[in-house]
Amino acid sequence: MNRAALLLLADGRFPAGGHAHSGGAEAAVTAGRITGPGTLEDFCRGRVHTTGLVAAALAAAAAAGADPLALDEAADARTPSPALRQTARRLGRQMMRAARTAWPSPGLDALATARPRGAHQPVVLGVTARSAGLTPPDAAHAAAYEAVTGPATAAVRLLSLDPFAVTAVLARLAPDLDEVAARAADAAHRCLTEGTGALPAASAPLLDVYAEAHAGRPVRLFAS
Amino acid sequence: MSGVHATARITAVPDGRGGTALPELAGEGPIALRRTRSADERAARVTVVGAMTAPLGGDRLAVHVTAAPGAVLHVDAAAATVALPGRGGERARYEVRLTVGEDAELHWLPEPLIAAEGSDLLMTTTAELAPGARLVLREEQILGRAGERPGRLTTRLTVRIGGRPLLDQELSFGPGAAGWAGPAVLHTYRAAGQLLVVDPAFEEKPAEARVPVRDAEQGESVLTPLAGPAALLTAVAPDGLCLRRLLSASVAP
Amino acid sequence: MHLDHEHTVFPQRHTWAGPTARPDGSRRALRIGLGGPVGSGKTATVAALCRALRDELSIAVVTNDIYTREDADFLLRNAVLPPERIAAVETGACPHTAIRDDISANLEAVEELEDTVGPLDLVLVESGGDNLTATFSKGLADAQVFVIDVAGGDDIPRKGGPGVTTADLLVVNKTDLAPYVGSDLGRMARDARRQRGELPVVFTSLVAENGVAPVAEWVRARLAAWAAVPA
Numbered sequence: 001m002n003r004a005a006l007l008l009l010a011d012g013r014f015p016a017g018g019h020a021h022s023g024g025a026e027a028a029v030t031a032g033r034i035t036g037p038g039t040l041e042d043f044c045r046g047r048v049h050t051t052g053l054v055a056a057a058l059a060a061a062a063a064a065g066a067d068p069l070a071l072d073e074a075a076d077a078r079t080p081s082p083a084l085r086q087t088a089r090r091l092g093r094q095m096m097r098a099a100r101t102a103w104p105s106p107g108l109d110a111l112a113t114a115r116p117r118g119a120h121q122p123v124v125l126g127v128t129a130r131s132a133g134l135t136p137p138d139a140a141h142a143a144a145y146e147a148v149t150g151p152a153t154a155a156v157r158l159l160s161l162d163p164f165a166v167t168a169v170l171a172r173l174a175p176d177l178d179e180v181a182a183r184a185a186d187a188a189h190r191c192l193t194e195g196t197g198a199l200p201a202a203s204a205p206l207l208d209v210y211a212e213a214h215a216g217r218p219v220r221l222f223a224s
Numbered sequence: 225m226s227g228v229h230a231t232a233r234i235t236a237v238p239d240g241r242g243g244t245a246l247p248e249l250a251g252e253g254p255i256a257l258r259r260t261r262s263a264d265e266r267a268a269r270v271t272v273v274g275a276m277t278a279p280l281g282g283d284r285l286a287v288h289v290t291a292a293p294g295a296v297l298h299v300d301a302a303a304a305t306v307a308l309p310g311r312g313g314e315r316a317r318y319e320v321r322l323t324v325g326e327d328a329e330l331h332w333l334p335e336p337l338i339a340a341e342g343s344d345l346l347m348t349t350t351a352e353l354a355p356g357a358r359l360v361l362r363e364e365q366i367l368g369r370a371g372e373r374p375g376r377l378t379t380r381l382t383v384r385i386g387g388r389p390l391l392d393q394e395l396s397f398g399p400g401a402a403g404w405a406g407p408a409v410l411h412t413y414r415a416a417g418q419l420l421v422v423d424p425a426f427e428e429k430p431a432e433a434r435v436p437v438r439d440a441e442q443g444e445s446v447l448t449p450l451a452g453p454a455a456l457l458t459a460v461a462p463d464g465l466c467l468r469r470l471l472s473a474s475v476a477p
Numbered sequence: 478m479h480l481d482h483e484h485t486v487f488p489q490r491h492t493w494a495g496p497t498a499r500p501d502g503s504r505r506a507l508r509i510g511l512g513g514p515v516g517s518g519k520t521a522t523v524a525a526l527c528r529a530l531r532d533e534l535s536i537a538v539v540t541n542d543i544y545t546r547e548d549a550d551f552l553l554r555n556a557v558l559p560p561e562r563i564a565a566v567e568t569g570a571c572p573h574t575a576i577r578d579d580i581s582a583n584l585e586a587v588e589e590l591e592d593t594v595g596p597l598d599l600v601l602v603e604s605g606g607d608n609l610t611a612t613f614s615k616g617l618a619d620a621q622v623f624v625i626d627v628a629g630g631d632d633i634p635r636k637g638g639p640g641v642t643t644a645d646l647l648v649v650n651k652t653d654l655a656p657y658v659g660s661d662l663g664r665m666a667r668d669a670r671r672q673r674g675e676l677p678v679v680f681t682s683l684v685a686e687n688g689v690a691p692v693a694e695w696v697r698a699r700l701a702a703w704a705a706v707p708a
Contacts, residue, residue, distance in 0.1 A: 015579040020569035024408065031440075033407035042406030049403040076451035077389035080458065082433050085451060094581035157570045176402065201380060201392040204409040205416055205460045209446045213435045218546065223567035223582075 052147030062126025093118030227282025281310020515606025
């Protein structure tokens with residue numbers, strides 16, 4: 001049990017660059033599909049059960065000690081959008097910097113050396129969790145939490161939504177996050193014996209459309 | 225265990241005269257196979273017929289396709305596949321296993337898969353490619369027949385080159401799947417599909433990411449270069465017709 | 478234009494933003510942050526500094542725009558540096574977060590520039606226009622310049638705030654506009670001295686020939702001190 005380290009890792013103020021990313025929410029706002037707390041909730045639920053689940057499973061598997069380079073390759077295969085692959089690697093590199101200062105470990109050093117341009121962020125998150133003495137379910141929870149808080153925070157800024165209403169959205173999503181984290185941790189456990197094919201590959205076609213459309217826009221508030 | 229268990233098999237090899245022979249062409253149960261005429265003289269063409277009413281809940285159907293090194297095989301279908309509810313409410317499984325050898329080329333272009341109301345189908349497509357193999361693969365999923373609610377449908381597409389993952393995508397829709405009708409996944413669209421092209425030529429010259437001009441009435445699509453010698457066109461649309469139109473865009477290297 | 482505190486152009490300073498050497502052992506570039514309110518002339522100052530120093534120094538620039546690449550594009554359009562020496566960091570509507578609270582994207586950008594176009598002597602990190610409290614993290618910038626202008630009100634130095642009070646150099650820009658907007662430069666200088674003690678203040682008009690000279694001189698002094706630190 002190492003609860004405080006998990007809070008620190010999952011805190012939006014953990015300096016790993018997440019604040020500049022909306023997780024597709026800005027493009028969905030631009031497309032007129034997130035307009036208020038209700039549609040934000042639908043967006044977040046879809047995201048956490050698809051790419052959020054994949055991220056949580058990758059993080060949990062890395063925390064469980066699966067080969068991070070194999071996981072990085074599995075993450076590439078689960079990320080058809082080059083804009084999202086680039087974002088994931090950029091954020092991975094940024095998290096690596098914070099992680100190596102906060103919880104230095106040979107595991108983080110080895111991954112940083114093997115992927116100097118950055119590994120996928122969920123993989124770095126998982127190796128970080130391991131370095132901090134956290135469990136695979138902890139890593140899965142942190143990834144799932146991040147999958148919804150990023151878009152929610154961005155939506156508050158983009159649409160000037162009532163922050164209390166948005167916090168209520170996140171509270172309503174909590175059971176979804178727990179469910180996703182549990183599935184992810186279970187898949188991560190199987191990944192240790194069956195390989196990365198055992199990890200979920202849930203995808204969200206519109207998130208891929210949004211990511212590439214957003215990458216081509218000259219005027220935007222968030223990097224992704 | 226209830227339901228039909230059937231595995232159809234196709235094996236294509238070079239015929240030594242610049243064309244492709246089919247030493248194995250074995251339909252089973254509801255899956256019938258016909259050798260049809262190909263416009264490409266290098267290729268053997270096979271059309272899957274008679275899969276119209278399958279799979280029902282509880283069925284376990286499979287198609288195993290092998291294009292041996294140097295073979296060129298085109299597989300298509302005569303009609304859409306409709307997943308229907310079974311008597312016991314069990315889940316149906318449909319497994320497609322594609323193996324493409326070195327310098328072989330496989331076009332896997334079935335008709336859409338329609339998840340009728342009350343159905344529950346898990347469809348897995350696994351493609352094992354040798355380095356240098358070419359693959360053109362189209363998948364279309366339509367959620368419910370006209371005017372009905374969708375059944376439960378999960379499709380997983382896994383493509384590996386030389387044993388290493390190239391693409392792994394799972395789509396899960398319908399009752400019991402969470403979040404799919406929200407603005408992150410399908411929004412109000414009820415058809416989704418992908419066109420994958422794997423070609424060693426992409427190694428030299430990757431495809432450029434592109435979001436074709438969007439008219440939300442007609443659906444949306446995005447062309448993405450994968451982290452390997454391949455390009456993927458992903459589309460979502462209000463119906464099968466619009467979806468096919470979006471997936472007819474050129475993805476050639 | 479006069480240089481206000483010539484004797485303290487480079488006050489003693491013992492801290493640097495992180496290790497002074499790059500992973501390969503070579504000395505990293507000196508990193509100077511430029512912040513200040515919207516429209517005070519940060520980008521124009523960066524452009525003028527690049528023009529003044531580019532022949533003697535290897536320079537790169539990181540911009541932190543709020544919602545566009547406009548600052549980066551301005552520098553590109555004016556060709557103050559080759560495009561590969563200019564990087565834009567996106568800040569998710571919060572430039573002060575990117576330069577102070579979570580500097581990871583900026584550090585990335587700086588290191589990427591050093592890797593691709595280095596070795597560099599100087600990296601200028603420009604903040605997006607923000608409020609008077611926006612300062613650079615000591616983990617990102619070795620020294621910071623706060624740019625205000627006379628048209629923004631001659632009471633800004635009196636009001637203080639972390640930017641005005643603690644920046645290593647306060648630049649009061651657009652002095653040529655003072656007569657038109659009724660700003661009292663003398664009063665601004667006195668207020669600044671009261672807020673900043675011995676920290677230097679310079680007044681600039683970038684429309685004048687070599688108007689950025691006082692800032693350029695301050696940068697040179699900082700570089701000399703940087704060079705004196707063992708790597």
